[in-house]
Amino acid sequence: MLTKRIIACLDIRGGRVVKGVQFVDIVDAGDPAELAHRHAAAGADEIVLLDITATHEGRGTLLDTVKRTAATLFVPFTVGGGIRSAEDAAAVFDAGADKVSINSSAIARPELIGEIGGSFGAQAVIVAIDARRGHGASAVEEAEVFVSGGRKATGLRVINWAREAEQRGAGEILLTSMDTDGMRGGFDCELTAMVSAAVKIPVIASGGAGTAGHFVDVFGRGKADAALAASIFHFGVTDSRELKAELQRAGVSVRLPC
Secondary structure (H helix, E strand, O other): OOOEEEEEEEEEEOOEEEEEEOOEEEEEEEOHHHHHHHHHHOOOOEEEEEEOOOOOOOOOOOHHHHHHHHOOOOOOEEEEOOOOOHHHHHHHHHOOOOEEEEOHHHHHOOHHHHHHHHHHOHHHEEEEEEEEOOOOOOOOOOOEEEEOOOOEEEEEEHHHHHHHHHHOOOOEEEEEEOOOOOOOOOOOHHHHHHHHHHOOOOEEEEOOOOOHHHHHHHHHOOOOOEEEEOHHHHOOOOOHHHHHHHHHHOOOOEOOOO
16 A cells, blocks of 8 residues: 655745745744754655745746755655746756646646656656635536636636646646635545546645644545645644654554654
8 A cells, every 4th residue: 555645845935934824824934944854854755845936926946945955855855936947947956856846837838747747757747736616516626726826816627727737747736725725624625536536646635734633534535645734844733753643543554754
């Protein structure tokens, strides 16, 4: 049985880790290199660093921050934000990343997925999808893709875009529910399960982690391959070591830290 992965996320603004609720009400959480090292040492399987204002500000990824963070890590490291070309991706890999996450740029030019995958392998390309539900009985099926840090609706249905991303060569989908982000009330398991059933590549659930039970739920009912969290790790609610011990007791297969 494949183990489920626990991923710690660092949202970066101005070189600092920040965290908000439903993509707003942003507060400072600390230094990215220090937090990345702490989370990895506590048992996180991977670290994701997302430069959340790069696209909105029309600039590239903060490569100095990437280099400094990568130097502290011994687990797979993903970087997203401001990657608009295979050349941008190459610079991020040179700075120490193992994978890149693309979102707005993939919507603007879907062939970018294949361009990066063709040069560095599909396993190195994560397509991030920021999703917001519709209304009514068909809300989950009508979930829409947003870009520019959740500021702009695209009109694309999440399910359709996830399938296209896979067809174009994405190695994984990072699915963030904007409705549950930062709320600590649980992942959107219905949305995650819908996307997981639609694609054959791994789906990383994001948005809403608050307790170990939420992870059990998204790995079971949500069919997620991995689950990502930020604030519960940054602000000391739990760490990956404690979380994995609880998941193991619940019958979830995880890689236990040494």
